[in-house]
Amino acid sequence: MILSKGEGGAGRPRSAPPSPSLAPKRARVTNNQVVPDDTTYMPPQFTRKLKNAAIGTGCDIRLKVVVTGCPTPTLNWYRNNEPIHLDGQEYGTLWIRESKMEDAGVYTCVAQNEYGEAMTSAVLAIIELEGKRTLAGTEQ
Numbered sequence: 001m002i003l004s005k006g007e008g009g010a011g012r013p014r015s016a017p018p019s020p021s022l023a024p025k026r027a028r029v030t031n032n033q034v035v036p037d038d039t040t041y042m043p044p045q046f047t048r049k050l051k052n053a054a055i056g057t058g059c060d061i062r063l064k065v066v067v068t069g070c071p072t073p074t075l076n077w078y079r080n081n082e083p084i085h086l087d088g089q090e091y092g093t094l095w096i097r098e099s100k101m102e103d104a105g106v107y108t109c110v111a112q113n114e115y116g117e118a119m120t121s122a123v124l125a126i127i128e129l130e131g132k133r134t135l136a137g138t139e140q
Helices: none
Strands: 002-004 012-014 042-048 053-056 061-064 066-070 074-079 082-084 093-096 105-113 116-127
Touching: 042 105, 042 116, 053 061, 061 116, 066 105, 066 116
Parallel strands: 053 116
Antiparallel strands: 042 066, 061 093, 074 082, 074 105, 105 116
């Protein structure tokens, strides 16, 4: 019991504020019980697709996709329908470093899992730059 003081309430009991509701207790799971699987299996779906781009020769570009699906989809990259073999790149990312004219083309990412397949494509144009500029602005 809490006693209130002040405005005519000296010594009068008042009720305590309501306590926040408590979350229900979780069920105990023993080693011999099977826990239901709440996983929702779904085919791949791109939430960020490839976008057309144009860059100059010698520039770097990152092609990035974001894909959902369960189980996690595998990604395969293609340039002009030819497979690109990736080594050590981040999931969903294709870096093209120091681009050359022959890097131009249609890039495609195909996401697959056991429930389906999705794909996204974009055109990458490479523009020939006439002479590279240094920081001082002089041509090399």
